[in-house]
Amino acid sequence: MNRDGTAVRKSLPIELPARLRLANLPTPLQPLSRISERFSYPCGGPRIWVKRDDLTESGMSGNKLRKLEFVTAAATGQGCDTLITCGGIQSNHCRTTALVGARLGLQVQLLLRGGTSEEMDGNFLLDHLADASVAVYLAREYKEALSGLFQYWAEDYRSRGHRPFCIPTGASDGLGIWGYIEASRELMTDCLAYGFEPEHIVCATGSGGTQAGLTLGCHLLETGCKVTGYAVCDNAAYFQAKVREDIRHWCALVGEKIETDALAVCVNADYIGPGYAQAERPVYQTIAEVASLEGLLLDPVYTGKAFHGLLQDLNMGKYAGAKNLVFVHTGGQFALFPYRQHFSFLGD
Structure with a gap:
């Protein structure tokens, strides 16, 4: 019950869109x-x-996987074979996208904000283990040119016969x-x-x-x-x-x-x-x-x-x-x- 005595709705009043079951749900x-x-x-x-x-x-693991259940369903439903997304060098979202791509047999291109000599550690290591393609940009270029970078890489993959799907920061x-x-x-x-x-x-x-x-x-x-x-x-x-x-x-x-x-x-x-x-x-x-x-x-x-x-x-x-x-x-x-x-x- 709500604090005003009315009942809490137990189901969403709207149908969910297409979804790929990737997460172990419900979580505790x-x-x-x-x-x-x-x-x-x-x-x-x-x-x-x-x-x-x-x-x-x-x-x-993490919140990004719940979002990617719906995002990847849309991507594969459109016949896309490549995911392009972005984030910081230790981005949880990028690491999750890289591993999801590997699981689904999709190519992944990551646009990362970082330095010129990043240590292979944490999420950045997992990006590479998942065989994602990684492009690292300095903070200023990343911030000022991100939309252009998405466009560049999308066109690059199209020119090679692929169908890219662009995912914004955090799949948000x-x-x-x-x-x-x-x-x-x-x-x-x-x-x-x-x-x-x-x-x-x-x-x-x-x-x-x-x-x-x-x-x-x-x-x-x-x-x-x-x-x-x-x-x-x-x-x-x-x-x-x-x-x-x-x-x-x-x-x-x-x-x-x-x-x-x-x-x-x-x-x-x-x-x-x-x-x-x-x-x-x-x-x-x-x-x-x-x-x-x-x-x-x-x-x-x-x-x-x-x-x-x-x-x-x-x-x-x-x-x-x-x-x-x-x-x-x-x-x-x-x-x-x-x-x-x-x-x-x-x-x-």
Whole structure:
């Protein structure tokens, strides 16, 4: 039941599009009892749960796989044989796309933002193991010329007789957000099985698609749940606009009408730190503490930053009075290893 006494819708009021079953679903919903006892209950906060989307698969683990179920269905449905996408050098999305392509027998071209001599580590190593073609660009060229780079590589593959399908950053658009529209239904079903409806759902937001899908999904399901994205880059205004842009794109694709300006798009941009993929010592300490308390692995790019921000807000009483909060673990553990030097404090 919603907090106003109305029933939570258990099924989406709209038919899902074509989908390739790639993920191991449903993922578990687990209580974080020791985290709750140490950080939340003393401040009057809720019980903390985690939706384990880091377990969607093994090498393809994380939130990106849910999105790619719908994206690759569209690509193969159009007869495409090549996936072209982009991201940072340690992009979880690019690593997942590379491995999905290998699994489906599709070629993959990655456009990566990085340096001139990147170490073969973490996700970047997995990109190569999956035999993806990799083109690395310096940050300025990547930012200024990304659309042109997509066009260049798409034309290059067409000239060689291939049919490319271009996927935006994080697969975050009106097609990709289907992954978390459907995940919101799965999550609410999980919660109802445990006898509660969460007041809050929290996730890291780096390209906006996961937050857009959860926000729209909770709206379609008519829940009273507030979705908050902890930004790992850019700013709150950017993600508020991006989430609404993705939802408007979804509306255009499916022919639905939703007043996106009326949707509550909640973004916390207080814990970005020095910038994307850059974290300060307290974030690494949070990652270590969560691992030691719950056996849960976070990463310094996405989930570690978001969970660190959540713990700070719990300590300040920002979630006081709520009974249940779900943190959606979007994966990214492979990105721990390239940042190993930041854990030098372990054993002190």
